[in-house]
Amino acid sequence: MRLALAAAFATALGLASPALAQTPPAPRQPTISVMGTGEAELKPDFATILVSVETRGDTVTQASNANRAGTERVLARIQGLGIKKEDIQTANFQVFQTPPQIGPDGKEIKQPKFSATHRLRVKTRNIDGVGQLAGEILASGDMTFQSVSFGLDRQEEGGDQAREAAVRDAKRQAEVYANAAGVTLGRLVEIRDGSAQPVEPYADMRMEMRAAKSAESVPLVPPATIRYTANVQLVWELAQKP
Template structure:
């Protein structure tokens, strides 16, 4: 009986030792696969499809009603002139309309100058596909003297195409960098394990002007349209590293 009890104790001790060894082995972290993380940047350039001229009609009055009524009349004259230049109704849109109190003005002697109490501002967007003639069109629009020319911008019908091409270029740039790093370190690229999307943004030069000068019908505003609109994008890619074959 004593021998049987001793044998059982030895068996239990051995089993306990094996269990501890197995637990220790299970808690040992697996060797981490080395990785490389690279940020790539890319660009794409596309020719603009249209130009948008931004103008405003500004009027004043001693009451909100007077300022708004004067603005409505001025806007009607402006719309008639713009449409007379061959711009369709669908290509003219209201960007913003607001009526606000006119801030006080002081003369050279420091005394307040009497001005109408309220101002109304109606901002319009005028779209044209005649990119090369945008300066001439802007001059003809302003010939009436009823508008303030604010700015002109250029855009694309296919906005997503520029962003996608820039993203493709960013991925190629990231892979090129990763291959250079891996080659210099004497290893190879393994699986692509992560893609972190960056941003794709268009960059377009926008000539900014503001004028209330009187223009003759034949005058042209000196605007130089951009040859292309440039999109930029960035992306972060992560690869596993492997031994060279």
């Protein structure tokens, strides 16, 4: 009798276990996901002018030696304008075969076989005087003015301020949605970082001036601020209003 009762009890447990395993899951907590955007504007700390020294020669050595001599004259002139030596850096240097040129008569124009180009970055903190500096560079026959850009000493500061603004924007939107739906924001459960960057690298202005014989001052208008943008996605749980 005892064996029969034990067997019956075990059978009952075996039949009950599948039912216990099929307990319905807890209801999923409702959430809201919002994308926020933000901006930050900071005054530029410095300007960078890109100039180039271009020379030619019948051999690589001739083109390179001529470029070295021209670069030395350029460095002396730029430093004479009040730019510190450590604020002048090489952007790149290259020597290449001069591409052929065909004259109006259809014949190839004779010219040196090799060209050398040395590009230099010139940094100045005199933002308001950058047009005067560009004009002095243009007046030199040894270098070509190529572009100007503006930047920040601490670039991450602009991105961080834009991110903070993006979070505030996302929270504002989420609160508007929740209030309209008759619920309230609960626990913040997820943050998905987007991008944070200047609208254009370093500046809102870039210019090209490859051919100019002389100029006392270039009419450059530095940007008052450099604008950064950022976006972020935040997810909150929703709760009923008390």
